[in-house]
Amino acid sequence: MTATARKQGDFNSLPEHVKANIRGKTRAKFKRETPDYDQLLAFMLANQSWDICQSFLSALNEWGKLTPKQVECVRGMIKKDAARRAEWAAKRAQEEATLAPVPVTSYGKRIRVTGEVVTVKPNVETQFGLVHKVIVQCEGGYKLYGTLPKPLTLDDVAVGTTISFDARIEPARDSKVFGFFSRPTKAEVSQ
Numbered sequence: 001m002t003a004t005a006r007k008q009g010d011f012n013s014l015p016e017h018v019k020a021n022i023r024g025k026t027r028a029k030f031k032r033e034t035p036d037y038d039q040l041l042a043f044m045l046a047n048q049s050w051d052i053c054q055s056f057l058s059a060l061n062e063w064g065k066l067t068p069k070q071v072e073c074v075r076g077m078i079k080k081d082a083a084r085r086a087e088w089a090a091k092r093a094q095e096e097a098t099l100a101p102v103p104v105t106s107y108g109k110r111i112r113v114t115g116e117v118v119t120v121k122p123n124v125e126t127q128f129g130l131v132h133k134v135i136v137q138c139e140g141g142y143k144l145y146g147t148l149p150k151p152l153t154l155d156d157v158a159v160g161t162t163i164s165f166d167a168r169i170e171p172a173r174d175s176k177v178f179g180f181f182s183r184p185t186k187a188e189v190s191q
Helices: 002-007 016-033 037-046 051-063 067-099
Strands: 111-126 127-139 144-145 162-171 176-191
Touching: 016 051, 037 051, 037 067, 051 067, 111 144, 144 162
Parallel strands: 144 176
Antiparallel strands: 111 127, 111 162, 127 144, 162 176
16 A cells, blocks of 8 residues: 555555655665765755755655755755855965954953944844944954944945944954954044
8 A cells, every 4th residue: 555655646645654664764765875965964954044955854854865956956055165165264364364463452441443344234133132233344454343333323334434433352263353342432434
């Protein structure tokens, strides 16, 4: 009955324990026949926020396998992701070799920051409510991320605007040329 039911497309009408058994056998065979199965699964699980990975994971859970085209698609995504990561690493290495490092401030001390706004992120949800975040490319070349200093507003600041303010500075753990600013004061748009 099982083979007949599958041939007739009545898989869903089978008892649940029979469907689970069929899925298990299909998945075991798929795993044996796909040498990079663990890598494919790890990539899809790591990128579950992508609709396509969610779709492929659903197919794997439902049918116990992926089609050959789906497997090739995931392999292609893995290659593109690796190339993109290598490009980012090369860009980061070049930036760290050529740009000035983020200055380190003493605890509680603020320094004057002047730079060009390169990114504006309006209405970012934080524990303090909605705030506007900016990335500022400072005169030394390093970049800082933080909350748009008051009294500046989105009407005052756009990409390309030069601003100045006093803030606490903290370098990022994994980069010498990227950091964070906090508790900004005395902000103004520079001319």
